[in-house]
Amino acid sequence: MATAEKYVGGGVPRKEDPKLLTGQGQFLEGLTLPGMLHAALVRSPHGSARIDSVDVSAAAAADGVVAAYSGADLADEWAAGLPMAWPVTDDIRIPDHWPVAQDVARYVGDAVAVVVATSRNAALDAAELVEVDYEVLDAVVDVEAAVADGAPRVHESFDDNKSYTWALTNGEVDEAFAKADVVVKERYTQPRLIPNAMEPRAVVAQPVPSTGDFTVWSTTQIPHVAKVLFALTLGIPESQIRVIAPSDVGGGFGSKLNVYAEEALCIALARRLGKPVKWVAGRSEGYLATIHGRDQVQEIEIAATSDGDILGYRVHILAAMGAYLQLVAPGVPLLGAFLYCGCYGGEAYHFECTGVFTNTTPTDAYRGAGRPEATYAIERAIDSLAREVGVDPAEIRRRNFLPAGDMVQSPGGLAFDSADYEPALDRALELLDYDGFRSDQAERREGGGSRQIGVGFSSYVEICGLAPSQVLASLKYAAGGWDAATVRMLPTGKAEVVTGSSPHGQGHVTSWSQIAADALGIPYEDVTVLHGDTHVAPHGMNTYGSRSLAVAGVAVHNACDRVVDKARGLAAHLLEVAPEDLEYEAGIFSVKGVPDRTKSMPELAFAAWTAHSLPEDSEPGLEASCVYDPPNFTFPFGTHVAVVEVDTETGAVDLVRYIAVDDCGPVINPVIVDGQVHGGVAQGIAAALYEEATYAEDGTLETSSMVNYLVPSAAEFPSFETDRTVTPSTSNPMGVKGIGEAGTIGSAPAVINAIVDALSHLGVTDVPMPASPERVWRAIQAAQGGEA
Amino acid sequence: MIPASFDYERASSLDEALSLLAAGGEDARPLAGGHSLLPLMRLRLARPSLLVDIGGIDELRGVRDDGDSVTIGALTTHHEVAGAAALTGGSGLIAKVAEGIGDPQVRHRGTLGGSVAHADPASDLPAALLALDAEVTLAGPGGTRSVAAADFFVGPFMSAADDGEIVTGVRVPKREGWGSAYQKFQRRAQDWAIVGVAAVVNWTDSGIAGAAIGLTNMGGTPLRAHAVEAALTGTSEKAQILAAVSKVSELETPPADENASSEYRLHLAQVLIARAVAEAAGCPGMQR
CATH class of the missing domain: 3.30.43.10 (Uridine Diphospho-n-acetylenolpyruvylglucosamine Reductase, domain 2)
Known part of the structure; x- marks a missing residue:
């Protein structure tokens, strides 16, 4: 199809942008319904506390208040606790998780009561009048402290704070380590991160008391999944719940890939009170009550020859789950479990992860989910190996890359499609001018000044296109990995694409329009994309894990092909030729050898609608659906390079250059891909240099607002330099892979490696994340023999 | 919220x-x-x-050149202060400090008087006012009065202003011929200073004839580093400056928070004072 190039691959402006840029976005906070009530939650100020009594009487009597309830008052509302869909082992410990705590509050922010009032202000004011008597218990907030003997238990019903241990072994690991010339062993901490979507979470639940139906608007990434889980949690037939993710959801990064207490609570309150109930998070409230990410302690060992050829890997992880198990939290480390060998070879691999309860906000999937952690560990450790064996860090990567090819077996156990790692590294080195950099660096070191420069590399491979349903079954994930699309030609020649993905900033409306416009041969403007409403788009597995294009986008592509197939039959009938006598290009069927005998897609759409003359066995309408279950994951890869200048007197790090060469296969829209890379890189750099959620020993979240949880702004970044190699995936007909998380996955280790490189002549080999000025300064002091 | x-x-x-x-x-x-x-x-x-x-009270807005000093109305925004032509000589410090407060939105809404009245030991202007021996003017039910900056800041978020009094502005000596610098160390561009050093220096052919150093976020109030100033006077070389800055340890123990320990703050203060003094002196030989 000559027209295949028309929109796909072009940087058409995003359809989503005009309304967002002119303040016309339709976000959930703007939704008001007749008779709507507002909920405000009372949250525990203690990391661990027995709830002796909850007195809501003063709150209930306050102006504007309709009702106020304790957790015990609401206990009858729940058919089940909040859902957890990824029991990774048979013996995993799954605690009860009620939307409002009933006996014990287990983290600062655990809801203990709710007030419902006629305005949000009245609800917030009255929430301060709820009196709760707590018996404060010892809390444990650190993942290593939580597994120590005698640690306070987060859940008294369990013997200790371990939820599960999951392990994976490939090859003869002990043998590989026994014959190694060199073993490097490193320990890294992954700081706890707080996702910062631009739009805080919000929910509105509207009941129809006479029928028992509910419509639930939620700032969710997963309206279809949530619908099923709301039904199970609240005991409402799934057929009576409609879930709508508004047309604009302001970002998620995984934080809205969940089923939250407030969603279940608003539905329960709407059911009890017979009126719509709304809840909107404040920013600091969100810091307590929305999932956090990361919070792991990692030990990685690499066995290698004296030349730096890797033989084997051993990895042990402690992963904080927080106080309860949120939707997919136990599985997050598993998404990285196969990647602690990165894009490198070797003969043996062992991975083991223990999920641990702590008195903290629950963790769950945050941009990259398991893969940034894995990539950080291997990309830092391979630099240690390079230092140990005296090989250049770029060279040691090249030396250990898996061979180029398709379905290349990785020591981690997966077969990577479309592997070709050297060109991305080469391109990154070329953009950097590596030789020039090293000579500048030598000059700086010679000069002995307080501004030293360093370069850091990160060659990553990651896993997207979640996921083949059968593979998910083997990992004990409680849902499938398919997605769905319906493509419908309208009588006037326009097209509707109904997608099971649920965009919240990714630009699916634009990308799906490009795919459909090319396939159907109609203008991009003539494609409408419908999403996010379970009544409009009945099937979907939604948007997370960089899966949308490689699964839902392929479903759109396949559904378009089916529409074209049906149109071909109709065209043949109307042109009175056999279908195989037709050529199709740019939305026009023409009779081979008789190019002026044609039927266009709009003509066929109208003919299919009037249905005046159809082929035998054909039904009216021109529409097709596809539910696509991918045969394999996709494996995007790339090399990222960070250049830093470190002030050795203060420890301040200035990121001077950032180069990202990514391979996500063919690109639908380069503007969108660059945007994803920029945002992802910014989030990874944020982890490397700025962001860290910390708790006091009693469970108080110290970084409770953006004043001290340091989300960087554009002022903190250089202009990113992006480039691509294009190696199509063989796992789907479009060759696409996914790009939503690559930037976050690749960037943090590149930055820390660069800092270590800048200070290596001073003897520094490690700086923990985030590399605050004081941490960098202390690393220098320690390396110089001073006190750290 | x-x-x-x-x-x-x-x-x-x-x-x-x-x-x-x-x-x-x-x-x-x-x-x-x-x-x-x-x-x-x-x-x-x-x-x-x-x-x-009080945002609509025009009499509290604007920068006035009084010859040897400059009077800045309380409602003057940081952006306006940053561009004030009257702030010459050592008083140029105030403009340099204002230019680095928060981000452009903050600088266009936030006011000098509000920042002074709030008396946050981490905000930038108080240290600069201290270094310049500025006066804060107040109006209250009993009339108007002036308080030296050194007496105005009495504790964290506590000032000498009484209940019912309004900060109406500041009067800043110009100190013609003196150079100035503000070294602000922060994690993100829009953050409060972890440590800030406001320096004005009278650099002559024979070296430093006079210096005044105000410190941001090194104590419960903005601080003057008098011992450092005394040690700096008469010096002309980098090594001497580095020796002088160590006197900052004679001040109260600096605060510790999630961005910096006391020890690190003290170290930073020394590095930043040396840099600020060199920059304010405008003498390339003294800069690194």
Whole structure:
């Protein structure tokens, strides 16, 4: 199809942008319904506390208040606790998780009561009048402290704070380590991160008391999944719940890939009170009550020859789950479990992860989910190996890359499609001018000044296109990995694409329009994309894990092909030729050898609608659906390079250059891909240099607002330099892979490696994340023999 | 978060503002740019019963050149201060400091008077006012008065202003011929300083003839580093400056928080004083 190039691959402006840029976005906070009530939650100020009594009487009597309830008052509302869909082992410990705590509050922010009032202000004011008597218990907030003997238990019903241990072994690991010339062993901490979507979470639940139906608007990434889980949690037939993710959801990064207490609570309150109930998070409230990410302690060992050829890997992880198990939290480390060998070879691999309860906000999937952690560990450790064996860090990567090819077996156990790692590294080195950099660096070191420069590399491979349903079954994930699309030609020649993905900033409306416009041969403007409403788009597995294009986008592509197939039959009938006598290009069927005998897609759409003359066995309408279950994951890869200048007197790090060469296969829209890379890189750099959620020993979240949880702004970044190699995936007909998380996955280790490189002549080999000025300064002091 | 309920009045003159505040009692607060007070109210850490909006009082706005000194009205925004042509000589420090406060939005709404009245030991202007021996002018039910900056800041978020008094402005000596610098160390561009060093230096052919150093976020109030100043006077070489800055350890133990330990703050202060002095002296030989 000559027209295949028309929109796909072009940087058409995003359809989503005009309304967002002119303040016309339709976000959930703007939704008001007749008779709507507002909920405000009372949250525990203690990391661990027995709830002796909850007195809501003063709150209930306050102006504007309709009702106020304790957790015990609401206990009858729940058919089940909040859902957890990824029991990774048979013996995993799954605690009860009620939307409002009933006996014990287990983290600062655990809801203990709710007030419902006629305005949000009245609800917030009255929430301060709820009196709760707590018996404060010892809390444990650190993942290593939580597994120590005698640690306070987060859940008294369990013997200790371990939820599960999951392990994976490939090859003869002990043998590989026994014959190694060199073993490097490193320990890294992954700081706890707080996702910062631009739009805080919000929910509105509207009941129809006479029928028992509910419509639930939620700032969710997963309206279809949530619908099923709301039904199970609240005991409402799934057929009576409609879930709508508004047309604009302001970002998620995984934080809205969940089923939250407030969603279940608003539905329960709407059911009890017979009126719509709304809840909107404040920013600091969100810091307590929305999932956090990361919070792991990692030990990685690499066995290698004296030349730096890797033989084997051993990895042990402690992963904080927080106080309860949120939707997919136990599985997050598993998404990285196969990647602690990165894009490198070797003969043996062992991975083991223990999920641990702590008195903290629950963790769950945050941009990259398991893969940034894995990539950080291997990309830092391979630099240690390079230092140990005296090989250049770029060279040691090249030396250990898996061979180029398709379905290349990785020591981690997966077969990577479309592997070709050297060109991305080469391109990154070329953009950097590596030789020039090293000579500048030598000059700086010679000069002995307080501004030293360093370069850091990160060659990553990651896993997207979640996921083949059968593979998910083997990992004990409680849902499938398919997605769905319906493509419908309208009588006037326009097209509707109904997608099971649920965009919240990714630009699916634009990308799906490009795919459909090319396939159907109609203008991009003539494609409408419908999403996010379970009544409009009945099937979907939604948007997370960089899966949308490689699964839902392929479903759109396949559904378009089916529409074209049906149109071909109709065209043949109307042109009175056999279908195989037709050529199709740019939305026009023409009779081979008789190019002026044609039927266009709009003509066929109208003919299919009037249905005046159809082929035998054909039904009216021109529409097709596809539910696509991918045969394999996709494996995007790339090399990222960070250049830093470190002030050795203060420890301040200035990121001077950032180069990202990514391979996500063919690109639908380069503007969108660059945007994803920029945002992802910014989030990874944020982890490397700025962001860290910390708790006091009693469970108080110290970084409770953006004043001290340091989300960087554009002022903190250089202009990113992006480039691509294009190696199509063989796992789907479009060759696409996914790009939503690559930037976050690749960037943090590149930055820390660069800092270590800048200070290596001073003897520094490690700086923990985030590399605050004081941490960098202390690393220098320690390396110089001073006190750290 | 949403503030607790409060009343709101907008004053059209200083006298009206003072009588509204007097009538409002001890929980009434003046509101200027709102960049210190409103965040506290949103967190419900501040719960004023009445806000008296003084933003429309023109007599409190603007920069006036008084010859040897400059008078800056309380409602002058940081952006306006940063561009004030009257701030010459050592007083140029005030403009340099204002230029680096927050981000452009903050600088266009936040006011000098609000920042001074808030008395946050981490905010930048107080240290600069201290270094310049500036005076803070106040108006209250009993009339107007001036307080030396050194006496105005009495504790964290505590000033010498009485209930019912409004900061009307500051008077800053120009110190013609002196150079100035503000070294602000922070994690993100819009953050408060972890440590800030405001320096004015009288550099002559024979070296430093005089120096004044104000420190941001090194104590419960902005601090003057008098011992450092004394040790700097008469010096002319980098090594001497480095020796002088160690005297900063004679001040109170600096605070510790999530951005910096006391020890690191003390180290930073020494590095930054040396840099600020070299920059303010304008002598390339003294800079690194």
